[in-house]
Amino acid sequence: xxxxxxxxxxxxxxxxxxxxxxxxxxxxxxxxxxxxxxxxxxxxxxxxxxxxxxxxxxxxxxxxxxxxxxxxxxxxxxxxxxxxxxxxxxxxxxxxxxxxxxxxxxxxxxxxxxxxxxxxxxxx
Numbered sequence: 072x073x074x075x076x077x078x079x080x081x082x083x084x085x086x087x088x089x090x091x092x093x094x095x096x097x098x099x100x101x102x103x104x105x106x107x108x109x110x111x112x113x114x115x116x117x118x119x120x121x122x123x124x125x126x127x128x129x130x131x132x133x134x135x136x137x138x139x140x141x142x143x144x145x146x147x148x149x150x151x152x153x154x155x156x157x158x159x160x161x162x163x164x165x166x167x168x169x170x171x172x173x174x175x176x177x178x179x180x181x182x183x184x185x186x187x188x189x190x191x192x193x194x195x
Contacts, residue, residue, distance in 0.1 A: 072096040072184045076166045079189030084158055086193075090151040092166030092186055100124075102183075103169045103176055104142055104149040108162035108191075118164070119151060120176035129176050134160075158195040163188040 078090040092104065105120035119140040120129045128140060139152040149166060167182035174181065 072168075074166050074168060074184055074186035076164065076186040076189040079164060079191045081192045081194065082156055084156060084193055084195050086156055087152070087154045088156065088191060090153065090164055090166075090189060090191075092149040092151075094147045094149070094168060097168065097184070099147040099168075100144040101170065103172065104140075105167045105169065105176060105179075105182060106140060106149075106151045106164060107167060107179055108160075108164045109188075110159075110162040113162075115165070115179060117177040117179065121149065122176070123172065127176070131177070153191070156191075156193045158193050161191060161193045163190050 073095045075093045103122050106118040107115050108118050109115040117131050118134055119138055121140045121142050137155045142149045165188045166186040168184045169182040
């Protein structure tokens, strides 16, 4: 199984980025997908998640209204559109996949597979 996260970069505050997570080696439509991030010196935190059908979506309070998670099961890819970026959004962003279909999607321990991460840096 591989989850390949891409799309990170260096942007100024207020700008946008779109992250992608391309999955292979699994039946993508059978997995919920999540995005997490980890800033230097901080613990990994939940950002957003989407259920396998796309019917359930969950956001962290800190990104609600600015970020949009989506998925394309035909392309085996999940996306994270990030608008109005802030300096505090700077982190390595990871995508993850979980097979278990129930319960809170924000819990990182419930995810089975993780991508390698992509760096997002927002300059103030």
